[in-house]
Amino acid sequence: MLEVKGLYKTFNAGSVNEKKALNGVDLTLNNGDFVTVIGGNGAGKSTLLNMIAGVYPVDSGSISIDGTDVTKLSEHKRAKYLGRVFQDPMMGTAADMWLEENLAVANRRGKFRGFGWSISSGERKQFKEMLAKLDLGLENRLTTKVGLLSGGQRQAVTLLMAVMNNPKLLLLDEHTAALDPKTAANVLALSDRFIEEGNLTALMVTHNMRDAIAHGNRLIMMNEGRIILDVRGEDKKKLTVEELLEEFAKLSGSEFANDRALLAN
Amino acid sequence: MAFLNSMPSAVTQGIIWGIMAIGVYLTFKILDVADLTVDGSFATGGAVLVVMVTSGQNLYLAMFCAFLAGCLAGLATGIFHTKFGIPAILAGILTQLSLYSINLRIQSDMANIPLSYMKYKYPITLRNITPSMIICAVIAVCLIAILYWFFGTELGHSLRVTGSNQSMARANGINTDTNKIIGIVLSNGIVALSGGILSQYQGFCDVNMGRGAIVIGLAAVIIGDVIFGKIFQNFALKLLATVFGGVIYYIVITVVLNLGMKANDLKLFSALVVAVFLAIPYWRAKIRQRFHKPQNANVSQEKKEAAENA
Ligand SMILES: Nc1ncnc2c1ncn2[C@@H]1O[C@H](COP(=O)(O)OP(=O)(O)OP(=O)(O)O)[C@@H](O)[C@H]1O
Ligand SMILES: [Mg+2]
Numbered sequence: 001m002l003e004v005k006g007l008y009k010t011f012n013a014g015s016v017n018e019k020k021a022l023n024g025v026d027l028t029l030n031n032g033d034f035v036t037v038i039g040g041n042g043a044g045k046s047t048l049l050n051m052i053a054g055v056y057p058v059d060s061g062s063i064s065i066d067g068t069d070v071t072k073l074s075e076h077k078r079a080k081y082l083g084r085v086f087q088d089p090m091m092g093t094a095a096d097m098w099l100e101e102n103l104a105v106a107n108r109r110g111k112f113r114g115f116g117w118s119i120s121s122g123e124r125k126q127f128k129e130m131l132a133k134l135d136l137g138l139e140n141r142l143t144t145k146v147g148l149l150s151g152g153q154r155q156a157v158t159l160l161m162a163v164m165n166n167p168k169l170l171l172l173d174e175h176t177a178a179l180d181p182k183t184a185a186n187v188l189a190l191s192d193r194f195i196e197e198g199n200l201t202a203l204m205v206t207h208n209m210r211d212a213i214a215h216g217n218r219l220i221m222m223n224e225g226r227i228i229l230d231v232r233g234e235d236k237k238k239l240t241v242e243e244l245l246e247e248f249a250k251l252s253g254s255e256f257a258n259d260r261a262l263l264a265n
Numbered sequence: 266m267a268f269l270n271s272m273p274s275a276v277t278q279g280i281i282w283g284i285m286a287i288g289v290y291l292t293f294k295i296l297d298v299a300d301l302t303v304d305g306s307f308a309t310g311g312a313v314l315v316v317m318v319t320s321g322q323n324l325y326l327a328m329f330c331a332f333l334a335g336c337l338a339g340l341a342t343g344i345f346h347t348k349f350g351i352p353a354i355l356a357g358i359l360t361q362l363s364l365y366s367i368n369l370r371i372q373s374d375m376a377n378i379p380l381s382y383m384k385y386k387y388p389i390t391l392r393n394i395t396p397s398m399i400i401c402a403v404i405a406v407c408l409i410a411i412l413y414w415f416f417g418t419e420l421g422h423s424l425r426v427t428g429s430n431q432s433m434a435r436a437n438g439i440n441t442d443t444n445k446i447i448g449i450v451l452s453n454g455i456v457a458l459s460g461g462i463l464s465q466y467q468g469f470c471d472v473n474m475g476r477g478a479i480v481i482g483l484a485a486v487i488i489g490d491v492i493f494g495k496i497f498q499n500f501a502l503k504l505l506a507t508v509f510g511g512v513i514y515y516i517v518i519t520v521v522l523n524l525g526m527k528a529n530d531l532k533l534f535s536a537l538v539v540a541v542f543l544a545i546p547y548w549r550a551k552i553r554q555r556f557h558k559p560q561n562a563n564v565s566q567e568k569k570e571a572a573e574n575a
Contacts, residue, residue: 053436079438092436094429105426108419109438118422161437 001201002029002052002169007061009047009225021047023225025061029169029203034195036212037205038244039222040257045205046087048222049171052203054078066168080110083162083200085155085175085191092158095147099138099157102146103127106161130160134190152183156190163194170195170202177207188215209241223252268523273394275519276512280401281463282481283511286489287408288455289482290507294490295416296428296448298346301357303482305364306338306453307475310460312371315380315470324387328461335457336450338364343446368472377471380464389465397466404462405508408455413501424448456482480535485511487542514538 009022021044029035039045050056052063054075062071065081086092093102104119104127124142131139134156138149146154155175162170172191176184192215195202206212212219219236221229221244228251231239248256285307292300310331317327338360345356372378382390389397415421426434427444434441456478464470489503489510497506517538518531526534 074440075435076438076440079436082436084436086432091430091432094426094433096429097425101422101425105422105433105437105439108423111438113419113423113439115418115420118417118419 001031001033001066002027002203003062003064004028004048004052005062007048007051007063008059009044009051009056010059013059020225022051025225025227027220027227029201032199032201033218034200034202034216035204035218035220036216037203037220037222038207038209038212040248043222044225045222046173047225049084049173049203049205052169053082053084053171081168083164083167083170085158085162085170085172087174087177089151089154089158089178092161093146093154096145098143099131099146099149100124100127100142102157103130103161103164106164109165109167130164134160150183152179152187155179155183155187159187159190159194163198163200166198166200168201170200170204172202172204174205174207191215209244213239213241213244221248221251223248228252268520271519271523272516273398274391275515277394277398277401277466278463279512279515280398280405280508281459281466281511282515283485283508284401284405284408284462285456285459285478286482286485286507286511287405287412287504288452288459289479290486290504291412291448291452291455293483293486294428294503295425296445296452298353298428298445298449299357299479300339300342300449300452301354301479302338302342302360302364302449302453303357303456304475304478305361305368306335306457307460307463307478308368308470308472309334309338309364309371309475310457311464311470311474312368312378312472313457314461315378315464316371316373318380318385318387319378324385324465328458331461332454332458335460336454338457339450339453340446342453343449346449347442347445365472372470372472376473377469379469382468387465389462391466391468401462401466409501409504409508412504416500420447477532477535480532480539481511481514484514484535484539484542487539488513491542491545 004025004027007022007025009020011017011019011021023044025044025048037045037048047056051058054070054073054077058071062069064070065078068081070078070081084092094105100119100123104123107123127142128139131142136153136156138153138157146157149157155178159175175191176187179187188211191202191204194200202216204216213236217236218230218232219239220227220231229247245256285303289300289303292298313331313334314327317330318324341363342353342356342360345351345359346353349356351359369376380387382392389400391397416425423434423439424444424447426437426439427441427448431441434444460475463474486507487510489506489508492513493502493506493509497503518535521534522528522531
């Protein structure tokens with residue numbers, strides 16, 4: 001489903017701020033893989049997801065999604081293959097537009113936008129049903145400005161938008177990190193459900209090692225722009241946080257340092 | 266009494282500048298960019314209209330061409346901004362500056378060209394204020410109707426998304442560069458159209474007629490928003506509020522002129538009015554902040570605490 005080969009990315013090359021964010025990443029995801037991604041601060045997790053989404057051009061390497069080479073496609077052209085949820089709940093939705101308008105935008109991802117109506121009445125019905133599934137009482141607030149919703153509600157809506165029309169690949173970048181623990185757990189459970197129902201292929205970055213172990217069928221650990229650990233199937237199910245920390249120290253030669261992870265564990 | 270007599274003209278001019286302000290609304294409010302091209306494209310509209318009419322072309326064709334000329338000016342700014350990577354404000358300034366030369370070329374190096382009413386008998390004119398006012402109002406309403414339709418389409422919708430949240434727009438397959446260009450093109454087309462209308466109304470075009478247009482446009486947008494923002498929620502009504510804003514602005518100007526302000530001080534006065542109105546939402550937010558903690562603070566706060574613990 002996803003094939004990343006020899007991906008390199010250096011920010012501010014040649015300046016004092018030069019930062020090698022990705023240092024040769026190879027990653028193949030099979031259809032239906034749900035991969036959790038962990039790693040210390042600055043390990044390159046977000047950069048990897050951003051490169052897959054086309055936010056920045058690659059220095060070298062290639063990315064293909066479902067057999068299509070997307071390495072040179074611009075961000076908006078790649079969007080039809082992807083669903084994305086960001087860490088910042090503000091980033092995934094348009095705050096000063098209505099809930100139904102936001103959903104309609106996502107419903108047209110990858111489609112030509114011409115002079116047809118921006119929302120049809122059939123869609124409104126469909127949106128209501130989808131929102132009801134979130135169990136947040138949003139189905140009766142189609143014409144509420146999204147900016148008036150709470151962070152958790154916005155993140156749930158972004159998730160709903162991301163999984164609309166079954167994207168080839170779902171990219172979740174610490175999408176629960178800015179939420180309080182209870183809301184975070186709800187959004188995470190929702191992510192699980194959508195991924196299972198849609199049989200989606202997903203990459204989920206998390207700072208919480210327990211979550212990384214409990215969710216998905218595969219776990220990768222990143223350090224200094226490389227994937228240093230890749231565990232799947234039964235091995236992954238048996239993992240413990242202690243083992244992961246030990247493994248990290250062994251492979252990277254340093255202590256695991258992620259400010260949000262320290263807080264969470 | 267002189268003051269009351271000058272009201273109809275103030276209202277008509279207000280509507281004309283209100284049409285111009287609708288163009289400003291598209292960039293400033295919808296796309297969230299401040300486009301300074303308008304100071305130039307407003308005069309371009311006037312120049313194209315007067316030169317075409319005086320060379321014997323049909324008035325309505327001339328108005329359409331004024332619109333198109335404005336679109337071209339917007340296209341230049343849009344390309345400077347999105348393809349050359351120039352910040353929107355600077356891109357607008359560059360086009361505005363080049364338009365000064367271009368407008369002089371259109372006007373064959375004359376600073377202004379009269380448009381004889383006796384000879385061409387055009388409908389919008391100082392000499393017949395009431396019918397002119399009605400025609401301008403009809404044009405404004407038609408324009409609002411067209412824009413209301415456009416922003417209800419998928420394309421118009423994606424323009425709004427582009428202005429509201431670019432990351433979200435791109436993540437959902439919207440080409441934000443193209444949309445910004447479309448918005449700036451449309452905006453300047455409308456601005457030039459109103460420049461064409463004003464040149465009829467006053468009976469001449471002038472290379473300097475657009476100087477400070479952006480400030481008047483912003484004044485109309487902001488006054489409309491501050492006064493009618495709460496009650497006018499619908500998009501068409503918001504555009505209407507902008508036209509009302511233009512009318513109110515011109516009424517205020519007429520009043521202060523009648524109270525004895527020097528005409529040369531008008532631009533200073535306008536700039537101050539806009540500065541104060543722009544500041545109002547900012548001050549309001551500041552006052553609110555004193556009483557409530559900002560919502561997003563807890564995220565960075567968490568990070569800070571975690572760093573301290575580590
Ligand atoms: N747009 C950018 N410009 C410059 N440097 C960047 C940019 N994006 C990321 N970096 C740098 O690249 C490195 C990898 O960053 P990245 O955001 O991918 O880390 P991460 O693994 O997501 O870390 P975190 O857990 O803190 O989110 C960091 O050193 C970061 O400062
Ligand atoms: Mg990150």
